[in-house]
Amino acid sequence: MSLPGSSVEELQEHLTITDRGSLTEFLAVFAIHMPVICGDLEAIERVAYEFCEDCSNDNIIYCEARYCPHLLANDMENPFYADTKGNVSPLEVVKAVNRGLKKGCVDFNIKVKTILCCMRERPEWAQEILDLCLKFKDQGVVAIDLAGDENLDLKDIKSHDEHLRVFQEAEWLGLSRTVHAGENGPAEIVREAVYDMHAQRLGHGYHVLDDETLYKAVREKGVHFEACPVSSHMTGSVSTDWTKHPILRFARDGVNFSVNTDDPLLIGGFLSSEYETCTEKIGLSLEQIRNANLNAARATFLPEDEKQSLLKQLQEDYEKSDSSQGD
Numbered sequence: 001m002s003l004p005g006s007s008v009e010e011l012q013e014h015l016t017i018t019d020r021g022s023l024t025e026f027l028a029v030f031a032i033h034m035p036v037i038c039g040d041l042e043a044i045e046r047v048a049y050e051f052c053e054d055c056s057n058d059n060i061i062y063c064e065a066r067y068c069p070h071l072l073a074n075d076m077e078n079p080f081y082a083d084t085k086g087n088v089s090p091l092e093v094v095k096a097v098n099r100g101l102k103k104g105c106v107d108f109n110i111k112v113k114t115i116l117c118c119m120r121e122r123p124e125w126a127q128e129i130l131d132l133c134l135k136f137k138d139q140g141v142v143a144i145d146l147a148g149d150e151n152l153d154l155k156d157i158k159s160h161d162e163h164l165r166v167f168q169e170a171e172w173l174g175l176s177r178t179v180h181a182g183e184n185g186p187a188e189i190v191r192e193a194v195y196d197m198h199a200q201r202l203g204h205g206y207h208v209l210d211d212e213t214l215y216k217a218v219r220e221k222g223v224h225f226e227a228c229p230v231s232s233h234m235t236g237s238v239s240t241d242w243t244k245h246p247i248l249r250f251a252r253d254g255v256n257f258s259v260n261t262d263d264p265l266l267i268g269g270f271l272s273s274e275y276e277t278c279t280e281k282i283g284l285s286l287e288q289i290r291n292a293n294l295n296a297a298r299a300t301f302l303p304e305d306e307k308q309s310l311l312k313q314l315q316e317d318y319e320k321s322d323s324s325q326g327d
């Protein structure tokens with residue numbers, strides 16, 4: 001295996017992004033570590049298992065984690081990250097992730113579901129990803145996503161027809177949908193995600209603010225914004241001035257948004273560091289962060305009864321924490 005650095009600490013320096021750059025630079029880091037686990041089912045299962053441990057250590061009680069099975073597989077003619085073709089299919093990848101999560105959820109007393117990502121640069125994978133979502137609908141896969149660099153699509157400001165088709169089919173089949181849109185791309189991609197791809201949630205979505213009419217419409221529609229404060233800054237997707245961060249406006253306007261981590265390995269922190277950024281840099285209040293978490297629970301892709309019990313648990317925990325502070 002070839003990896004930069006001669007110790008874990010040195011490797012970490014290559015993987016953790018400390019300077020603000022572009023989304024393209026941000027995504028380029030995946031090329032360092034992904035070839036190491038790509039096609040290695042044992043490693044993939046272990047990563048999924050340890051992900052539960054990391055979540056639990058950060059006091060997370062429920063999480064929807066997203067990944068693209070094809071990026072971890074190596075059985076295609078041109079594997080994305082592997083140097084050579086192997087025999088690990090996207091199906092085997094999903095099974096390995098499910099095994100790791102199943103065990104991890106029990107051992108660390110946490111609930112983790114998954115969202116499978118289509119990639120903007122590989123529309124030819126989309127149908128198989130939809131098929132995998134449907135196949136594993138009762139085994140932890142809760143939704144379909146579209147990830148990747150939005151600027152790739154900017155030539156005609158439109159996503160690939162195949163992605164539109166697959167998301168329309170997902171809606172038709174009753175599968176939940178989220179789309180990375182308006183992160184570094186324009187408001188038009190948000191419009192497309194909501195109206196042409198029927199996204200109930202948006203990955204990031206910040207640039208909706210460039211179009212006030214659209215902003216009003218999606219706000220009224222109750223579309224949920226999955227904001228990722230640290231990464232939004234690292235990818236250069238928002239202003240360098242933290243106090244002008246889109247989520248401040250979202251919070252003020254009562255927009256349905258939540259606080260999430262985007263690629264903890266790259267940003268070198270987990271959910272608590274996002275909260276820290278929200279309070280210390282952006283200036284959100286504790287109340288606003290709690291509201292964001294309640295929004296997150298309401299916007300989960302869980303069945304209604306599980307959603308209600310998650311909401312109840314959060315509310316009870318917040319009340320408990322308030323009353324213990326009053327003592």
Ligand SMILES: O=c1[nH]cnc2c1ncn2[C@@H]1O[C@H](CO)[C@@H](O)[C@H]1O
Binds near residue numbers: 148183
């Ligand atoms: O912030 C992001 N915007 C767009 N694509 C992303 C972002 N973070 C990660 N990925 C891409 O989506 C895949 C599944 O998570 C990752 O492997 C990466 O290629």
